Amino acid sequence: GQQVMQIPQYQHVQEGEDFTTYCNSSTTLSNIQWYKQRPGGHPVFLIQLVKSGEVKKQKRLTFQFGEAKKNSSLHITATQTTDVGTYFCAGSYNQGGKLIFGQGTELSVKP
Amino acid sequence: DGGITQSPKYLFRKEGQNVTLSCEQNLNHDAMYWYRQDPGQGLRLIYYSQIVNDFQKGDIAEGYSVSREKKESFPLTVTSAQKNPTAFYLCASSQSSYEQYFGPGTRLTVT
Numbered sequence: 001g002q003q004v005m006q007i008p009q010y011q012h013v014q015e016g017e018d019f020t021t022y023c024n025s026s027t028t029l030s031n032i033q034w035y036k037q038r039p040g041g042h043p044v045f046l047i048q049l050v051k052s053g054e055v056k057k058q059k060r061l062t063f064q065f066g067e068a069k070k071n072s073s074l075h076i077t078a079t080q081t082t083d084v085g086t087y088f089c090a091g092s093y094n095q096g097g098k099l100i101f102g103q104g105t106e107l108s109v110k111p
Numbered sequence: 112d113g114g115i116t117q118s119p120k121y122l123f124r125k126e127g128q129n130v131t132l133s134c135e136q137n138l139n140h141d142a143m144y145w146y147r148q149d150p151g152q153g154l155r156l157i158y159y160s161q162i163v164n165d166f167q168k169g170d171i172a173e174g175y176s177v178s179r180e181k182k183e184s185f186p187l188t189v190t191s192a193q194k195n196p197t198a199f200y201l202c203a204s205s206q207s208s209y210e211q212y213f214g215p216g217t218r219l220t221v222t
Contacts, residue, residue: 009151033210042201043154045210088153090211098144098169099211101153 002027004091006102014110019076021105023089030092032072033099034063038085046074046087079109114138115214117202122219124196132187132217134202141206143185147171148199148216157200160185189219196221 006023013019023032031050035043047056049065049072056063062075072091076083086106090099115136124130136143142161146154156169160179174193179185185204189196199218203211 006153042213042216043203043211044213048210090154098156098159101146101155103151103153 002093002100004089004100004102006089006105008105009103010106010108012108012110013079015081016078019079019083019107021074021087021089021107023072023091023102025070025091025100027093028069030069030094030097032065032092033090034072034074035088035090036085037088037104041085043088076107079107081109081111083107084109115202115204115212117200117214117217119217120215122217124219124221126221127191128221129188129190130196130219130221132189132200132202132219134185134187134214135183136185136204136212136214137183138204138206138212139182140204140212141182142204143179144203144205144211145169145175145177145185145187146201146203148201154201157187189221 004025033048034046037043047063052069053067054065060077064073086104088104089102118133144159145157148154155171157175158169158177160166163182166177166179176188197220199216201216202214205211
């Protein structure tokens with residue numbers, strides 16, 4: 001079936017270091033969304049990417065959608081302790097279709 | 112105050128019993144979803160509904176049932192046929208293919 005693979009599963013960084021998580025699909029996606037789940041919380045929407053090669057920024061967060069619309073990445077510059085949580089990508093294979101979630105990357109930040 | 116509510120937050124049941132998890136939204140969203148989250152794993156789709164009185168199976172529907180009699184409500188029943196029911200259950204809603212809004216979740220423990 002359709003799958004979205006996300007790596008790494010865990011990432012431990014020192015505060016101030018950068019962090020990147022990657023998502024990959026074997027087939028072309030219609031769009032991809034990113035969510036953040038704080039420990040003990042529920043996923044919260046961060047952003048949606050739709051266009052091939054799209055890059056969007058939110059302060060220290062940079063989101064990219066690959067040219068072939070099969071991969072995506074989230075990069076955090078100079079991590080802070082408030083960035084702690086699990087980051088999920090979620091892809092859709094057709095407009096209005098259900099989301100397929102990646103396994104998530106759990107980020108821990110050491111002060 | 113708009114949003115999604117799930118109740119209860121924690122639920123304990125004996126093996127062999129059916130249990131119904133509540134999900135209510137006042138966002139006027141057409142689509143609603145149920146996900147299951149296990150430790151270290153992403154969100155897996157159980158059932159979803161794109162309109163009242165209609166719903167579709169997700170990737171792991173076996174042992175679960177739903178109803179969508181009202182736009183605002185999408186209850187999930189975990190039946191005794193579900194072999195590993197202990198998990199964190201998340202309900203979400205969305206309008207078209209836009210972001211999904213998640214409820215706070217129900218943590219179900221079956222012993």
